Amino acid sequence: MRVGIxxxxxxxxxxxxxxxxxxxxxxVLEPAQDACAGPxxxxxxxxxxxxxxxxxxxxxxxxxxxEFENVPAESVTRLDRQVHVYPPPHALAAARDRFLExxxxxxxxxxxxxxxxxxxxxxxxxxxxxxxxxAVLKTRTLGYDGKGQAVIRxxxxxxxxxxxxxxxxAILEGFVEFEREVSLVSVRSREGEVAFYPLxxxxxxEGILRRSLSLDGDPAQQLAEQYAQRMLERLDYVGVLAIxxxxxxxxxxxxxxxxxxxxxGHWTIEGAxxxxxxxxxxxxxxLPLGDTSSTGxxxxxxxxxxxxxxxxxxxxxxxxxxxxxxxxxxxxxxxxVTLVEEDRRILQVKLQRLxxxxxxxxxxxxx
Amino acid sequence: MRVGIxxxxxxxxxxxxxxxxxxxxxxVLEPAQDACAGPxxxxxxxxxxxxxxxxxxxxxxxxxxxEFENVPAESVTRLDRQVHVYPPPHALAAARDRFLExxxxxxxxxxxxxxxxxxxxxxxxxxxxxxxxxAVLKTRTLGYDGKGQAVIRxxxxxxxxxxxxxxxxAILEGFVEFEREVSLVSVRSREGEVAFYPLxxxxxxEGILRRSLSLDGDPAQQLAEQYAQRMLERLDYVGVLAIxxxxxxxxxxxxxxxxxxxxxGHWTIEGAxxxxxxxxxxxxxxLPLGDTSSTGxxxxxxxxxxxxxxxxxxxxxxxxxxxxxxxxxxxxxxxxVTLVEEDRRILQVKLQRLxxxxxxxxxxxxx
Numbered sequence: 001m002r003v004g005i006x007x008x009x010x011x012x013x014x015x016x017x018x019x020x021x022x023x024x025x026x027x028v029l030e031p032a033q034d035a036c037a038g039p040x041x042x043x044x045x046x047x048x049x050x051x052x053x054x055x056x057x058x059x060x061x062x063x064x065x066x067e068f069e070n071v072p073a074e075s076v077t078r079l080d081r082q083v084h085v086y087p088p089p090h091a092l093a094a095a096r097d098r099f100l101e102x103x104x105x106x107x108x109x110x111x112x113x114x115x116x117x118x119x120x121x122x123x124x125x126x127x128x129x130x131x132x133x134x135a136v137l138k139t140r141t142l143g144y145d146g147k148g149q150a151v152i153r154x155x156x157x158x159x160x161x162x163x164x165x166x167x168x169x170a171i172l173e174g175f176v177e178f179e180r181e182v183s184l185v186s187v188r189s190r191e192g193e194v195a196f197y198p199l200x201x202x203x204x205x206e207g208i209l210r211r212s213l214s215l216d217g218d219p220a221q222q223l224a225e226q227y228a229q230r231m232l233e234r235l236d237y238v239g240v241l242a243i244x245x246x247x248x249x250x251x252x253x254x255x256x257x258x259x260x261x262x263x264x265g266h267w268t269i270e271g272a273x274x275x276x277x278x279x280x281x282x283x284x285x286x287l288p289l290g291d292t293s294s295t296g297x298x299x300x301x302x303x304x305x306x307x308x309x310x311x312x313x314x315x316x317x318x319x320x321x322x323x324x325x326x327x328x329x330x331x332x333x334x335x336x337v338t339l340v341e342e343d344r345r346i347l348q349v350k351l352q353r354l355x356x357x358x359x360x361x362x363x364x365x366x367x
Numbered sequence: 368m369r370v371g372i373x374x375x376x377x378x379x380x381x382x383x384x385x386x387x388x389x390x391x392x393x394x395v396l397e398p399a400q401d402a403c404a405g406p407x408x409x410x411x412x413x414x415x416x417x418x419x420x421x422x423x424x425x426x427x428x429x430x431x432x433x434e435f436e437n438v439p440a441e442s443v444t445r446l447d448r449q450v451h452v453y454p455p456p457h458a459l460a461a462a463r464d465r466f467l468e469x470x471x472x473x474x475x476x477x478x479x480x481x482x483x484x485x486x487x488x489x490x491x492x493x494x495x496x497x498x499x500x501x502a503v504l505k506t507r508t509l510g511y512d513g514k515g516q517a518v519i520r521x522x523x524x525x526x527x528x529x530x531x532x533x534x535x536x537a538i539l540e541g542f543v544e545f546e547r548e549v550s551l552v553s554v555r556s557r558e559g560e561v562a563f564y565p566l567x568x569x570x571x572x573e574g575i576l577r578r579s580l581s582l583d584g585d586p587a588q589q590l591a592e593q594y595a596q597r598m599l600e601r602l603d604y605v606g607v608l609a610i611x612x613x614x615x616x617x618x619x620x621x622x623x624x625x626x627x628x629x630x631x632g633h634w635t636i637e638g639a640x641x642x643x644x645x646x647x648x649x650x651x652x653x654l655p656l657g658d659t660s661s662t663g664x665x666x667x668x669x670x671x672x673x674x675x676x677x678x679x680x681x682x683x684x685x686x687x688x689x690x691x692x693x694x695x696x697x698x699x700x701x702x703x704v705t706l707v708e709e710d711r712r713i714l715q716v717k718l719q720r721l722x723x724x725x726x727x728x729x730x731x732x733x734x
Contacts, residue, residue: 295662322388
C-alpha cells in the first residue's frame, strides 16, 4: 500500500516514519530538491500543479493526503477524480479560507472572536466599525506562522495594514484577551470512528508555536470535543483535524483549524499510545484507530531558527530529539524535543532545563 | 551525518526509523533488490564483497555498522581502514565463531554449557566423550534461527548429524535443561558510557524467537549485567551487544552473543524510554546514551511466515504493529507486535488475545 503526500516537509517526514511500521510506502510530491521527507520516501520533484506529476502520483498511490492546507485546490480536485484524497477536498476548501472557516464555526454554534470580511479599504473601514479595535487583519488564505497578518490598534493604521498584507482578500478579527491557547487534535476514520487526544496548551511567540503541554483531564476537554465532533460530522471528515482555541473562562473561541497533522500534536509521538501521525494514516486507510490516551504528562518544545547543542539535549534524561533534516534559518522550524514524565512537577523541572538549552537562557516563554 | 549499514533487512530498517529523528541519513549495502530497508534509505545494491561498492560506502558514510554477524570479515577490515566501523571488527570476529565466542565467555568466567571443538568425524567422537549426550552440533559460523544445527541423542547419529550441518568446522554443545531463556541487551558508547536494558525472557520454537517479555527488577539482572560488563570492557566494545543466557537456578549460562541490535530487544521501541536502535546509533556516533528504563511491562510477539489479519491486530488496544515490508514465506520474520502495560496482569490478558490472533489459536508457546 502506497500513500501519496502533497508536500515533503517535516509533517510528511513524520507521517512516513509512523507509516513504515504499518507496512506502508510513501511518495511525496514536492518541488524543493532538499525536501526533508525526500531521503526516506520516493520523491516526485515537481510543482504541485504539474499535470504529469499529479498523474504519476495518482497512478502509484493507493491513497493521497497532504501536509499543508495551501496546496492548490485544482490539484486536489484533479487527484480526487482518480484516487481517494483525504481529508476530503471540501474540508480543505473550508479550512484554507479564514472567512469560510470562521463562518462554518459559527454555523455549528462554535464560538469565535468577532470577524468581518475585507475585500478592499472601504470594507476594511466597515469591518472596523463592526468588530472594533484593536483587531487583527489576516489574509483569507496562505498565511501561516504569523505571516500575512497585521495588528491594527487605531484607525490611522488601516492603510498601512492593508498594504502590508498585500491588499488581498482578508478577514478582520477582533482582538481577544485570552487566558490560554489550547488545541484539540481529533481524528475520524473512513469508517466513521472518532477519537480525541488530550488537549494541548500552546505558547506562541511572534506568531510561531514555541511549546505545547499535554493537558490530561482538563475541564475544557469536553467542550472542545463537542465542538470538534460537530465539525468532523459536518465535513464527513477523514483524517486528523486540529482546532486551535482561545480560552476565556469557560468559553472556547475557535481560532482556526488545520485539516492535517499539527505541530501542537507532535507530543503524541511519545506522549500518547498512538501518535497523531499513525492515527492519520490509519484513518485515511480505513484501519481501526489506535488508542489516543496519554502515556504521561508531555511537553514539546520547538527548535526554531538555529540548532542548540544536540549533545546537551541528548544528555537530558528522557528528552526525545526530533530533527527534521532542514538547514537552520531564522524563524524556521527545524526540529522539536519532547519530554514525557509521570510526575508533572518533574516535567516542569526538566522543561525548564530543556528551555534553557533551547533558548540559551531560562524562562523565555514559560508560564 | 550519514550512517552506512552492511545489510538492508529489518534491523537496518528499524535503525533508520530510529535515526532520522536524530538528524541522520542512511546508506545500506545489500545485494537483494527488495531489501526491506531500501525504500527508506539510499540502497547501494551490490555484494558485500564488491570492492567498488565498499569504496563508495566508505566514501559517503561517516560511520559504518552492520545488522548481521555473518558479514564477510575481509569487507569489514577493508572498511575499517577508511572509516569508523562499530561494533569493532575484533568483536565481530569473536561473536561470529561459536567456538571463539564460548572460549571467550569462559576466559571471562562467564558460565556456559560444556562445549568442544569439532573439525571432523574423529574430533566429533572425541567431543561426544567430553561433552556427553544429548548434545547439539552447531556450525562454528553462519548459523541463525536454528539453521546449521543438529541434535545428537545417541552415538549412532553422529555421521548423519555431521553430514546434515554440511561437514564444516563446528562446535558440540552439551544439552542444557534450562528453566528460562533470558537475554540482556547492553550498550557501550565510543566514550565508554555503558547502559543495560531490563532482561527479556525469550520463548523459542523450532529455533526461532517467538516472544520476548521484559523483566523489570528480575533477580537475574545483576549477574547478567556483571557478565555483559566484562565482555563490553574486554572487547572495548561500541554499540549494542545482546547476550542470550540459559538460566538454571541462580546460574546464567551464556549461549551466544550478537554484536548488533537484537530481536529480543525489539520491545524497547515502545517499552523503554530510548530504544535499542536509537541507543546503538548514539553509541557508535559518540553521543550520550539515552535512558534504558522501561516504560511499563512489555511483550513482543514475532510475526513469522504469514501475516495475520492486521486489521484485527490494530483493533487490539495498545498493540503496536511493526511490519518489515517483506513478502511472507515459511519461517521468515516479517514483523512483530509489541504490547506495553502498567499492569502485568492486563498485559497477560492482552498477550493471550494477541497470540490467538497471531497463531490463529491460544497458547501455542505460552508459559
